Amino acid sequence: MEEYALTRRDHSRQKQSEESCERVRRQVDEDVAKCRADPARAERRRQAFENVAKLMQSFKKQDHEIMRWRVRLYCGHIIETEAHYTYTDPIDAGGYSKRCPECGKDGLTIVAFEPIGLRGEPPEPTEPTPPPPPKKPTRAELERRVKALEEENEHLRAELSG
Template sequence: MAKDLEGIQQAAHEEVDRHLKEVYADPELTAAHHEQLTKVWKLIQSSKTPPHRIMPWRVRLYCGHIVMTSCHAENDKPPRSTKCPECRKGPSRIVAFEPIGLAGEPPNSQTATPSAPRKSSRAELERRIAALEEKNQRLRDEQAI
């Protein structure tokens, strides 16, 4: 089965190489190819997952090494296996894991700076002053008695 997979992989590489040779042989196809790649790259960049939706995980691999990996925060577990950066075994099965915490702070409308209070109009201020002066006069009259 491994030989079948290697054969398929080799055939795919050869097909891609053949296609790219055809594309790069024609200047018009090359320009169109680069234009399409630019569009695809912009699309990939625009849909990048924000950090507050990424969960980093500390994982122990079957090979014994402890490494970091990450996946979307909606997942309750990391992927089942990953390539070990230390011994290069890949894929190596994840045998234990723990979440570290979100990669970034979520945007929160409650922690945003409050907007400046609305300034009162002159008429509102004058009414407030008149009411306070009346109250002040009433309190003076009560103390006099």
């Protein structure tokens, strides 16, 4: 990953990321201005963020569910990032745009990556033994059951007729 050469696609994705970051910054600035002008709106926004934070905490994942990735950012620096193990790569996991802790640039795209491994070892399986499959009745048992049902049927018909 250290010798990775940027491609046209990398440059294009980085440009799109920068443009997207700029649009988001403008939207955030507009929203902040609206919240400053309207305290009720600011309180609703604060409450919404608080609710989202609580919700995110409720989805805490176990260490064995988190994959660690070594990623190279557009700026050339290599960092580690994490994502749920079900994602095939850190870009699909929403990690396509990062802030570099080394140079401080924001909105950097991931241009290369490699998995490091899970954050923790999966627990030993503790599968309970499955219940034994139901025993198939023997022919004699089935014949007795049929005979009993036929007798019950005859008894019910006699009650209804008479």
